[in-house]
Amino acid sequence: MLHADEGRSPDIVLIVADDLGFSDIGCYGGEIDTPVLDGLGRAGTRFSQFYCSPRCSPSRASLLTGLHPHQVGVGILTGDERPHGYPGDLDANCATLPERLRDAGYGTYLSGKWHLSAEVDSPQSSWPTRRGFERFFGTLHGAGSFYEPVSLMDGEDPVDVSALPDDFYYTDAIADRGATFVTEHVRERGDDPFFLYLAFTAPHWPLHADEDDIARYDGRYAEGWDQLRRRRSERLEEEGILDGHARLSERDSHVPSWHDAPDQEWQARRMQTYAAQVTRMDAAIGRVVEALDAQGRLENTLIVFLTDNGGCAEEVPVGQDTRFTRLPFVSATTRSGQEVRFGNSSEINPGPPDTFTSYGREWANLSNTPFREYKHWVHEGGIATPLIVHWPNGIDGHQLCRAPGQLVDLTTTLLDVAGAGRTPGSGSPQTEGRSLLPELRGSDTPPRVLFWEHEGNAGLRWGRWKAVRKHGQPWELYDLDEDRTELNNLASAEPRLLSLMSGVYEDRAARYGVIPRDQVLAGYEG
Secondary structure, eight states, X not given: OOOOOTTOOOEEEEEEESSOOTTOSGGGTOOSOOHHHHHHHHHSEEEEEEXXXXXXXXXXXXXXXXXXXXXXXXXXXSSOOTTTSOOOSOOTTSOOHHHHHHHTTOEEEEEEEOOOOSOOSSOOTTSGGGTTOSEEEEESSSOOOSSSOTTEEETTEEOOGGGSOTTOOHHHHHHHHHHHHHHHHHHHHTTOOEEEEEEOOTTSSSOBOOHHHHHTTTTTTTTHHHHHHHHHHHHHHHHTSSOTTSOOOOOOTTSOOGGGOSOHHHHHHHHHHHHHHHHHHHHHHHHHHHHHHHTTOGGGEEEEEEESSSOOOOOOOSSOOHHHHTSTTOOSBOTTSOBOEESSOTTOOSBSTTEEOOOHHHHHHHHTTTOOOOTTSOSHHHHEXXXXXXXXXXXXXXXEEOOOEEHHHHHHHHHHHHTOXXXXXXXXXXXXXXXXXXXXXXXXXXXXXXXXXXXXXXXXXXXXXXXXXXXXXXXXXXXXXXXXXXXXXXXXXXXXXXXXXHHHHHHHHHHHTOOOHHHHHHHHHO
């Protein structure tokens, strides 16, 4: 139930993690220490069937516009792929969430990752400072070192990374600047509401963490991914996030059993480092919460936490593979002149600044428990996200919400809460989503169509039913009420339903401006 807000619109803090799996944090079944998020989740509302897009830039484009990513030029990632593909640059003709909130009287601040601009070397119309954010500290690129991030900006001014303090760590810096934005807003603008977008790069690779943070997890991953997946699945049911119909999927067929896995000590170190990144992010979020409390704003702040896609199974190639090392966000040496060691090899222990590694398919399969598949795909493992909503003055807490929803709904909800409205005027389209406030009040709402497409991977959810396919493969059909982990393909048993849903998908794809994957690939081949 919503309560009176004493006539003032709530402050909004939108927190996005990067490549975090569905079951990584504690209140979603994980063994990683996340006391701040657990406290917010258990005191607030946790969603069990909320969805992001299967990749970082599309998710951020959708979240910040309330439109599907193809509608705003970011169908895959940033970077111009025309005439065969997408512009890879946030469309100037769509109104953004910060622009609408700013027009509604909000102060608007971004600390962290942007990754919605094709051009990062000089200010462009798609930069955050020109899309509604009054103040910005963070990176324009999508990834990079946590110790010396590439494309770090303060407003539109590049930050001299060589002059950063020796103890600089990007996760901490994002939170510290976010807390500063809160304090300075209250000092300068008093009771005016604010919107703070806190966009972490953790726990996206590279696996960078302080040795003390890694050491706190000594022994925790020694029992391996098989046992840990089973335990997470049990805790998800204990938490009420999933019910008995969500059977644990089999271990990925490309992953050996833990009993047969070589280099177990190194494998455990990989997951320890990932966990250390998540715990450091949780503590950083805690400092922003403390700043809200110190300013007397916590009770009337709507705090939202989610991830941008499922756990990431991408491997980092070993050695100086030029296809990887020439990426614009990758540095070949550290600030101190050390050569960076690339790749997932047992000879490289992740953590220090001179390493660049990922945790791979083995541990991503754990992160996405109980689902199968990963970032890039639109099976549940690629798009299911934890979603925490905490607003003491506005929403009764200590509840679970099982209503399905996706990013365009969240954008619409934030506009609804702020009194900003869905329709911005000036020819920009209204948001595609529907407000989640009825669900947050406990009301039942009729099912609606949820839609995904990325790199030819396609999905459509309609109530309990989900049609999904990988690029170039046949449609699959699942009853998610009975089979949330997509283990029993009903395509042959329900051909008429599947035909209907695939037709709806094609209609939506045309409406949203999806470019066929084969056309995009033809551009690469040309």
